[in-house]
Amino acid sequence: MKKIEAVIKPFKLDEVKDALQDIGVQGMTVLEAKGYGRQKGHSELYRGAEYVIDFLPKIKIEVVVADDLAPAVVEAIQNAARTGKIGDGKIFITSLEDVIRIRTGETGAQAI
Template sequence: MQALQAGSTKAMKYITAIIKPFTFNEVRNALADAGISGMTVGEVSGFGRQKGQTEVYRGAEYTTNMLPKLKLEIAVADALEDKVVEIIAKAANNQEIGDGKIFVFDLADAIRIRTGERGDLAL
């Protein structure tokens, strides 16, 4: 087994964004255009101030509290935090309730499994 390789000790950020599904392509393209590659995307459901929506299923109207969203997870070097947040906020903004949220966390470490690289080298 290969020894783990130490990476840079620079701080890293873990950015989680909850966005409307139809804004995903614009967000992804804007990030790619800025040279940001690599993200994890998952389908999630949630609610906030938007409070849910009315649906019609087999002719019956019902209200659901949970709305479909996409959750983006992106790990970046500390220096890219502001740029990534700005890109996501601009591309996902439709000036509507429920456009989403962005959360930024400090990331203690990252390890590339294949090579053992650590820190921002693993990103």
């Protein structure tokens, strides 16, 4: 099993969700996050004063899938979240040792 975490721009969430549903992903966790990468934030003018925004709004998506579905999930996220501009985000892939469904006690692929 693989845990795939993606940090994306907030306005791309619906496109990514739809792309994942199209390939059969049944569940995901979505978190609001703030951060920065190479773009290092940006400046904004508000009522004549300049403010530096160090942390930009992001969305973090977490998905756990079987090993054979992981490449399709990564490709779907990449295609749906890409704008071609700096700050599109990152995808992190980690191996999971086990998953346990709390309600039933199921483990492994049955618990996903």
